[in-house]
Amino acid sequence: MSDFDVIVIGAGPVGENAADRVVRGGLTVAIVERELVGGECSYWACMPTKALLRSGAALRAARQVPGAREAVTGDLDVAAVLRRRDAFASNWNDEGQVSWLESAGIPLYRGHGRITAARVVEVTGADGTTTTTLTARHAVIVATGSGALVPDIEGLRDAKPWTSRETVAAKEVPARLAIIGGGVVASEMATAFSRLGSSVTMLARDGVLHLNEPFVGEHVAVSLREKGVSVRIGAEAGSVKRNDDGTVSVILTDGEQIEADELLVAIGRTPNTQDLGLENIGLTPGAWLTVDDTMRVDGVDGWLYAAGDVNRRVLLTHQGKYQARAVGDVIVARAKGEPVDDAPWGRHAATADECAVPQVVFTDPEIASVGLTAAKAEAAGLRIRVVDYDLAATAGSALHAEGYRGHARMVVDEDRKVIVGFTLVGPDVAEMIHAATIAVAGEVPIDRLWHAVPAFPTVSEVWLRLLEAHGR
The missing domain is CATH 3.30.390.30 (FAD/NAD-linked reductase, C-terminal dimerisation domain)
Known part of the structure; x- marks a missing residue:
């Protein structure tokens, strides 16, 4: 058994930043990670997705300026785009991130972290054996993020669709890509893969980027259609089938059938709390964790915190890192018996989540x-x-x-x-x-x-x- 002041479950950017703030505040901290240190943003989201999109955006910019336009002699080099994407995903190797943890004095425990009691985290290795039991004197921070939501559409799971992970890490560009969804991931990947040569069909039941101002979706839909994307507003998948030749058939609720080589499902996210041991502390497995402005989890006696996607306040990396700074500081302050300023302007309160969240969608x-x-x-x-x-x-x-x-x-x-x-x-x-x-x-x-x-x-x-x- 190893004792620390704080234990962080999840070594993505949120967990890393929270642990760093705790260490800077003079407390000891351990971090637990079952996958790659650096998390979703580093390997399957922010960095590789923007790398996929950037080359096409640069080419578009050159073609819109006379003088530069004439210098453009070809289309995107798909292989070069994918190599650049791989480089920004560190070729899915986390040695650099692990090295940073070591330099910051943050011990890393590889394995699946599970809360077994108040302030106790059990870490199980990949072989299924328990490797270490960690105890926290002051707090446990859950920073396990979220995963892609796969809806209960007939045949969908059996068809093994792509989620954002498989799409971003794709080694080849499919000739035909169907997308279920019209939100940020769906719109960005429709942009990226249409530029890379895919014939894209986008099934946007609720519209394109419908949570934004109405003119946003209108601009993006027009642009996607100009690039050859079939944007089907209101279209809904009723069932899905993976055919013997590897292609995918999507049967819409009106009976129409869409054929594709790959299918991306991008309709939302679900919290990574299914096997976190929440039932051991009176919470519901698989549920989002509700928190106050200091990231302290409701329904637990003061020692459990949650930052990033898992608390559902804002599912954006930069806001998660903002929450991580707040939670790290507030845990240090409370551990030292210092007053915690919970006023709207206080640095220990993540009030921007309510009023000033910036977001960029890298469509065209x-x-x-x-x-x-x-x-x-x-x-x-x-x-x-x-x-x-x-x-x-x-x-x-x-x-x-x-x-x-x-x-x-x-x-x-x-x-x-x-x-x-x-x-x-x-x-x-x-x-x-x-x-x-x-x-x-x-x-x-x-x-x-x-x-x-x-x-x-x-x-x-x-x-x-x-x-x-x-x-x-």
Whole structure:
């Protein structure tokens, strides 16, 4: 049995950051990981997916600028794109991440971590034998993330569909790819694989990126169709069959049959808590873990915390890392008997999860947003004003790319005169969203934003145009 101040289950970016904050605060910590150190983001999500998308985005950008367009003599080199993807996934080798843990003084326990009692974690090796029992003096942090949700569609599981993992790590590009889903993963992979040569059919029952502002899905659907993607809004899979020749048949609820070489299911996520031992501490296995703003789990007597996807607050890596910093600091403070500032501005409280979450969808065009949509702001009871502007109408947009198309929306709380939501659609808008994140998180008054003058000629000139449209 080994004793530590804190035990972290899950060595993805969230677990790593939480452990690092605990060590920096002067406590001891152990981290448990059953797969690769670095987690989903490093090997099957953020990094390799953006590597798959970046080459096509660069080619698109070159073709939209006269002078550069003429220098482009061919299409994407698929093999080179996949090699670059492999490099960003470290060829699915975690030696570099393990080395970082060692340098930070964080012991790694390889195996499946399971809570057997309060502050006790049992680590079972790959061969099924118990290797170590760990005890925590102060806290256990669950950072096990989430996995792809595979719905109960007839024949789907037997057909062995791709999830985000298999798609991102694919060694070959299928001639025909069918996608069930219309969210972020579905839209990004439709973009990536259509660029790489697949004939893509996207079955978007609820629409494309329907949780965003309505114009977002409209822009992306138009762009995907221009690239040859068959975007089927409202189409629903009724059953799936893997044929003898390895192809896949998707039978829609209206009887139509879609044929593909591979099928990606991308309809949502499920928490990795199925075999975590939650039943031993009065919680439900397979459930999301509900937490307060300090990431402390409800229904447990103060020692269990959960950060990242597993608490379902925000399923984004950067917000998980933000939560990890907060939970690490608050555990250190509580262990040392120091006061914990739970006020909205306190560094021990992850309040941005409620009001200022930035997200980028790396489709073509890119989607960058932060805060509330207009619909969500109204549902929250805010008296808002929505200000829209054609992003292509700025001088910077015309210089950036020929035929630039885009849109900007600012959602203003009229009672407080602050921005509560901001959405951009357009080529290469990802790098613009942090300015809006600062405005939303900092609750910068509209009157003060007039003094944040955007440089000319840049696409960021849209800030001035939005303020002009809003008026003083």
